[in-house]
Amino acid sequence: MxxxxxxxxxxxxxxxxxxxxxxxxxxxxxxxxxxxxxxxxxxxxxxxxxxxxxxxxxxxxxxxxxxxxxxxxLSQDVARNDERCTHCGACLAVCPTRALYLDGESMEVVFDREECVACELCVKVCPPRAMEIKY
Amino acid sequence: MGKTIKEINERIKSGKAVVVTAEEIIDLVREKGVGRVAREVDVITTGTFGPMCSSGALINLGHPRPRMKIHRAWLNDVPAYCGIAAVDIYLGATEMAEHDPLNEVYPGEFRYGGAHVIEDLVAGRKVRLRAEAYGTDCYPLKRWETELTLQDLPDARLFNPRNAYQNYNVAVNLSDRVIYTYMGVLRPNLGNANYCSAGQLSPLLNDPLFRTIGVGTRIFLGGGIGYVVDRGTQHHPEVPRTPRGHPRRPSGTLAVIGDLKGMNPRYLVGYSMLGYGATLAVGIGIPIPVLDEEVVESASVSDEELYAPVVDYSVDYPQGTGRVLGEVSYAQLRSGEVEILGRRVPTASLSSYARAREIANVLKEWIRSGRFLLTEPVELLPCPDRDRKGGEGS
Missing domain, CATH: 3.30.70.260 (ACT domain)
Known part of the structure; x- marks a missing residue:
C-alpha cells in the first residue's frame, strides 16, 4: 500500500x-x-x-x-522554523488536514509533515512567521 | 493564621520556600485540601504569553555631538513618538514601518513594526536610527543617522500601558466572508473560535479580586524583571463573576514596566496579524504570595471553572453592540471544540499555553533559588467586589 x-x-x-x-x-x-x-x-x-x-x-x-x-x-513543502514557533495555535484555525494539531499533554503545536498538503494557509496566518515555504 | 510577605521572603532567602505553579496547585488542593496547602505552600507562580498590543519601549537615545532636540525619529524605518524631552522617544509595538502597504493589498501582511524592532533590540541585533530636528540654540544638530544596539542606549524600558488581561473574548465570525482581526483569521459561519488567555495559569485569573497583585509588585516581564506600575488602561473590575469571584468577562488589566536590557527574545516576540497589524507577544509571570486560605482558594481554580464570553467579530464587536453569544469554559476551549449556537466549532488559541507554563516554571525556579524576592504592593488595584467582600468578612 x-x-x-x-x-x-x-x-x-x-x-x-x-x-x-x-x-x-x-x-x-x-x-x-x-x-x-x-x-x-x-x-x-x-x-x-x-x-x-x-x-x-x-x-x-x-x-x-x-x-x-x-x-x-509534490516537491513544494512547508517547513516550520522551530526557533520562531511560540506554540500559540493560531494556525490550527486554518489548517485543513490537521497536519498542525495541539498535543494535549505538552500543549505544544505539533507539525506532522506527512499530513501537510502544502496549501500554505498557515504561512501568513502564523503570527511569529514560523511557517516557511520550501521548494 | 496567615503569613506575611516578609515571612515568605525570609523563607525564600533561606532556600526553604515551597513554590508551586498555578497549574500544580489545582491537583495539590484536590489532594490535600485548601487548609493544608495554605500552610505548606509559600508562593504560587502564574504565567501568560500572548499578543499584547498596548506595549512599547521608552528609550533615551543619549545625545549626539552636537546635541539634538529630536523632532522626528525612526528605528529601522518605524516611526517613534518624539513629543517628549530632547532624546527621549517612545516606540509603540503596533506602529508600522514607513511605506508598509498596510491593508492596501488586503489582507495586509504587516511584517515589520515596532514590536519587531523591540524584538531585534532585545536579541542584540543592530537597529538603524534616523532622526530629524529643526535645531535650536541649545540643540543645534538637525540630522542624525547611526546604527545602534540595545547596549548603546543609556535607557531602554519596556513600558506597557495595558497587559495581562484578566480573561478575554472568544472571537467568532457569523458573517459569510472570512474576516481578519486582532483575534486572528475568523472563517465564515462560525468556522472557528479563537481565544486568548492562559486560563488557569493566567496571572490575574489566579488573583481575581487583586488581593496580592498591586502597584509595585515585582514580576517576570519578557524574561527579565519588571514591576506592576498601576492598573492598566481599560481596567474594568465591575463585571459578572462566578460564585468564587472569577470574572466572566474581560476585566482587570496591568500597566507594567521593566528594563529591556535584562530581557530575552524568547519571551518578547514580534507578531504579524494578517489583515490587522503588528503586535508584541509578551511573556509575563506573577508570583502570588500565599497569605491565607482565600489566596489558595482563588488560585486553585481550574479551566473547568473559568468562563469566557463568545463574541461575534463580524458585526457585534466592530459596531460595539455589546452582544454576547454565550459563554464557554477554558476546559472546553482547550479540548479543541466548543458548542456555540448549537454548532460544534473548532477552537484555536492566540495565547501560548506551553510558553505560559514555561514562564510559571522559570519564575518558580527564580524564587526557589533565592534570586527573586516578593514585594509588598504599595497600593491595591481598584476592585469594588474585593472591598465589599472585605467589609462583610471583618
Missing part, C-alpha cells in the same frame, strides 16, 4: 476529458484532490494524494502518462 502526493499537469487539449476518474474504476486507486486549477488558455493543474497497491499505482501513473498527463511528485 502506498500513499503519494503528486502534481498532474494536463495539456490544454486534455482539460475537458475525464481522465482521473479511471484511476478509481480501472486501477483500484483512491485519490483525494488537494488543489485544482484550470484556466481556458493554460494547462490544467491538479494536486492530489493517491492511495493504493504499489502495482496499481505504477499502472495508474503509466496510464496517466499515456494520456499525455505529466506526473510529478
Amino acid at each position: 502506498i500513499r503519494r502526493k503528486v502534481v498532474l499537469h494536463f495539456p490544454r487539449e486534455k482539460v475537458d476529458k475525464p481522465i482521473v476518474s479511471k484511476l478509481v474504476r480501472d486501477y483500484n486507486l483512491d485519490f483525494n484532490i488537494l488543489k485544482a486549477s484550470i484556466t481556458p488558455k493554460e494547462e490544467g493543474l491538479l494536486v492530489m494524494e493517491i492511495t493504493g497497491e504499489d502495482e496499481d499505482y505504477r499502472r495508474g501513473v503509466d496510464y496517466l502518462e499515456a494520456c499525455g498527463v505529466e506526473v510529478q511528485p
Whole structure:
C-alpha cells in the first residue's frame, strides 16, 4: 500500500476529458484532490494524494502518462522554523488536514509533515512567521 | 493564621520556600485540601504569553555631538513618538514601518513594526536610527543617522500601558466572508473560535479580586524583571463573576514596566496579524504570595471553572453592540471544540499555553533559588467586589 502526493499537469487539449476518474474504476486507486486549477488558455493543474497497491499505482501513473498527463511528485513543502514557533495555535484555525494539531499533554503545536498538503494557509496566518515555504 | 510577605521572603532567602505553579496547585488542593496547602505552600507562580498590543519601549537615545532636540525619529524605518524631552522617544509595538502597504493589498501582511524592532533590540541585533530636528540654540544638530544596539542606549524600558488581561473574548465570525482581526483569521459561519488567555495559569485569573497583585509588585516581564506600575488602561473590575469571584468577562488589566536590557527574545516576540497589524507577544509571570486560605482558594481554580464570553467579530464587536453569544469554559476551549449556537466549532488559541507554563516554571525556579524576592504592593488595584467582600468578612 502506498500513499503519494503528486502534481498532474494536463495539456490544454486534455482539460475537458475525464481522465482521473479511471484511476478509481480501472486501477483500484483512491485519490483525494488537494488543489485544482484550470484556466481556458493554460494547462490544467491538479494536486492530489493517491492511495493504493504499489502495482496499481505504477499502472495508474503509466496510464496517466499515456494520456499525455505529466506526473510529478509534490516537491513544494512547508517547513516550520522551530526557533520562531511560540506554540500559540493560531494556525490550527486554518489548517485543513490537521497536519498542525495541539498535543494535549505538552500543549505544544505539533507539525506532522506527512499530513501537510502544502496549501500554505498557515504561512501568513502564523503570527511569529514560523511557517516557511520550501521548494 | 496567615503569613506575611516578609515571612515568605525570609523563607525564600533561606532556600526553604515551597513554590508551586498555578497549574500544580489545582491537583495539590484536590489532594490535600485548601487548609493544608495554605500552610505548606509559600508562593504560587502564574504565567501568560500572548499578543499584547498596548506595549512599547521608552528609550533615551543619549545625545549626539552636537546635541539634538529630536523632532522626528525612526528605528529601522518605524516611526517613534518624539513629543517628549530632547532624546527621549517612545516606540509603540503596533506602529508600522514607513511605506508598509498596510491593508492596501488586503489582507495586509504587516511584517515589520515596532514590536519587531523591540524584538531585534532585545536579541542584540543592530537597529538603524534616523532622526530629524529643526535645531535650536541649545540643540543645534538637525540630522542624525547611526546604527545602534540595545547596549548603546543609556535607557531602554519596556513600558506597557495595558497587559495581562484578566480573561478575554472568544472571537467568532457569523458573517459569510472570512474576516481578519486582532483575534486572528475568523472563517465564515462560525468556522472557528479563537481565544486568548492562559486560563488557569493566567496571572490575574489566579488573583481575581487583586488581593496580592498591586502597584509595585515585582514580576517576570519578557524574561527579565519588571514591576506592576498601576492598573492598566481599560481596567474594568465591575463585571459578572462566578460564585468564587472569577470574572466572566474581560476585566482587570496591568500597566507594567521593566528594563529591556535584562530581557530575552524568547519571551518578547514580534507578531504579524494578517489583515490587522503588528503586535508584541509578551511573556509575563506573577508570583502570588500565599497569605491565607482565600489566596489558595482563588488560585486553585481550574479551566473547568473559568468562563469566557463568545463574541461575534463580524458585526457585534466592530459596531460595539455589546452582544454576547454565550459563554464557554477554558476546559472546553482547550479540548479543541466548543458548542456555540448549537454548532460544534473548532477552537484555536492566540495565547501560548506551553510558553505560559514555561514562564510559571522559570519564575518558580527564580524564587526557589533565592534570586527573586516578593514585594509588598504599595497600593491595591481598584476592585469594588474585593472591598465589599472585605467589609462583610471583618
